[in-house]
Amino acid sequence: MSLLITNIRDCLTGKLGAGETFSGAIRVRDGLIAEMGELSPLPGEEVLDAGGCAVVPGLVNTHHHLFQSVLKAVPKGMNLALDPWLMHVPYTWWPLLDEETFRISARIGLTELVMSGATTVADHHYIYSDRYDYAPSDVLFEEAAKLGIRFVLARGGMTKGRVFDDPGVPPAPCETLQRFLDETLATAAKWHDPSDMAMTRVAVAPTTPTFNVALEELGEIAAFARENKLMLHSHLSENEAYAAFTMAKYGQRPVEWLADKGWLGSDVWFAHLVDLAPHEVKMLAETGTGMAHCPNANARLGSGIAPADALHRLGGAVSMGVDGAAANEAADMGIVMHAAFSLHRATKGVGAVRAQEVLHWATAGGAKVLNLPKVGTLAVGMAADIAVLDLSAPRNLGLHERAIAPVITGGIVVKHSLVGGKRIVAGGLPTGVDLGQLAEDAMRLTDRLIARQRRQAALEPV
Numbered sequence: 001m002s003l004l005i006t007n008i009r010d011c012l013t014g015k016l017g018a019g020e021t022f023s024g025a026i027r028v029r030d031g032l033i034a035e036m037g038e039l040s041p042l043p044g045e046e047v048l049d050a051g052g053c054a055v056v057p058g059l060v061n062t063h064h065h066l067f068q069s070v071l072k073a074v075p076k077g078m079n080l081a082l083d084p085w086l087m088h089v090p091y092t093w094w095p096l097l098d099e100e101t102f103r104i105s106a107r108i109g110l111t112e113l114v115m116s117g118a119t120t121v122a123d124h125h126y127i128y129s130d131r132y133d134y135a136p137s138d139v140l141f142e143e144a145a146k147l148g149i150r151f152v153l154a155r156g157g158m159t160k161g162r163v164f165d166d167p168g169v170p171p172a173p174c175e176t177l178q179r180f181l182d183e184t185l186a187t188a189a190k191w192h193d194p195s196d197m198a199m200t201r202v203a204v205a206p207t208t209p210t211f212n213v214a215l216e217e218l219g220e221i222a223a224f225a226r227e228n229k230l231m232l233h234s235h236l237s238e239n240e241a242y243a244a245f246t247m248a249k250y251g252q253r254p255v256e257w258l259a260d261k262g263w264l265g266s267d268v269w270f271a272h273l274v275d276l277a278p279h280e281v282k283m284l285a286e287t288g289t290g291m292a293h294c295p296n297a298n299a300r301l302g303s304g305i306a307p308a309d310a311l312h313r314l315g316g317a318v319s320m321g322v323d324g325a326a327a328n329e330a331a332d333m334g335i336v337m338h339a340a341f342s343l344h345r346a347t348k349g350v351g352a353v354r355a356q357e358v359l360h361w362a363t364a365g366g367a368k369v370l371n372l373p374k375v376g377t378l379a380v381g382m383a384a385d386i387a388v389l390d391l392s393a394p395r396n397l398g399l400h401e402r403a404i405a406p407v408i409t410g411g412i413v414v415k416h417s418l419v420g421g422k423r424i425v426a427g428g429l430p431t432g433v434d435l436g437q438l439a440e441d442a443m444r445l446t447d448r449l450i451a452r453q454r455r456q457a458a459l460e461p462v
Helices: 066-070 080-086 090-096 099-114 136-147 177-190 217-227 240-250 254-261 277-287 295-302 309-313 333-348 357-369 402-408 437-458
Strands: 002-008 026-030 033-037 046-049 054-059 059-062 118-125 150-155 200-203 231-236 268-272 292-293 317-320 386-390 416-421 421-428
Touching: 026 090, 054 309, 054 357, 054 402, 059 200, 059 317, 059 357, 066 090, 066 118, 066 136, 066 437, 080 090, 090 437, 099 437, 118 136, 118 231, 118 416, 136 150, 136 177, 150 177, 150 254, 177 200, 177 217, 200 217, 217 231, 217 254, 231 254, 240 254, 254 277, 277 309, 292 309, 295 333, 309 317, 309 333, 309 357, 317 333, 317 357, 333 357, 333 402, 357 402
Parallel strands: 002 046, 059 118, 118 150, 150 200, 200 231, 231 268, 268 292, 292 317
Antiparallel strands: 002 026, 026 033, 054 386, 386 416, 416 421
16 A cells, blocks of 8 residues: 655755755655655555645654643642742642543643644653552553554653652652662563664653762663663753752763763753753764753743754754643644744844754654654655645745744644554544543543642641
8 A cells, every 4th residue: 555645845854955845746655755756646546635735754752741731731830930840740740640640641742742743752751659550651652552653751760859848749759770770671671662663662761860860870870771772861951950950069060970971972862951051062962962952841931942053053963842731831843843943043043043944853853862763854765754734724824935834833733644654643633532532531630630639738737
């Protein structure tokens, strides 16, 4: 069976420079892009008409927290910076998530991502607790499979928790180092596929190297990841507190502090990296260490704007992440790309970044960061992960350059989306979820979650 996508006029391929744009038709066969050019349908071939649409590679989200999709706009956290927000939102609410709520939270986030063009998602899940009577990792992989996306679990966790000044915050869900390593290895044995066309991957991802593991554990964790051929991921330099901590304790900024501990390299990527000195940006570029740029969440929490443009100019690996929906209520790839385009230009001038470069970060850049060499660009022999985007909304009318609409208009409407040639969105609707039922479940479980938290708060001593 083969599929021909025809009438492609407005297309960005994910590449930069030569081959940046494309027009014509794309033939999909056996999960791959088989041909590109002026093509006619073969006898019996399915035809998908892309007239009036923009065509882009499936978008790659390299950092998320799906458990937070039922924690959007928690009132106590709406106007707080990162550290108090952490205390009053994720670290207060996580014990209240039963399996049904956790599962629907993941489904909400994955559906939102699919409907904004994502075909690959990396989720950094860091809550593993004996309080849960379910396996969070299995739930995440199961829900990703229902939506049909490529899924990378950055298996998080911590051997020590941050100390907050509110005694009502539950203790952080810590594990021993050995349990963290054993559970990560067991998860990888079950789910990790090292192949270039992998649908599931596992990475080693302690919550932060700065605050959540002991100094002597850093080298062992990095060695464990490389011994088992797994990538390494974490949060780093999300705000100025990270550098203040490492400077006060070790006399070094975070990136240079990690350099001799095995935590830099092309098999490592960090989320945020907002507060970087120029020499740290250079170190990331020289070592091939990746950035998951999360402009919406960083703006929402007042943390700053990562120097993604500077890292890109040095040839570094830049990708896009939406981050958790509790800190970015619009966990939408189109809005995140628009934020990157707008914020860098607003603060650094119009030469800071082009729309095509932002799309590159969200496609080929993400594939590079996640080490998925068959994903992220439209080219013969690549995986047929393709998003066909509807441009009929008024916001897209009158555009002289329609191919850049997904970045510059701030909104994406997916008409069709393929992963390995299989439809995950058809005619504007996701194939793996009932949207009406999802809305009902989300309302019911979010209301139940709020009621549960109020009951718990009423029982706490004053």
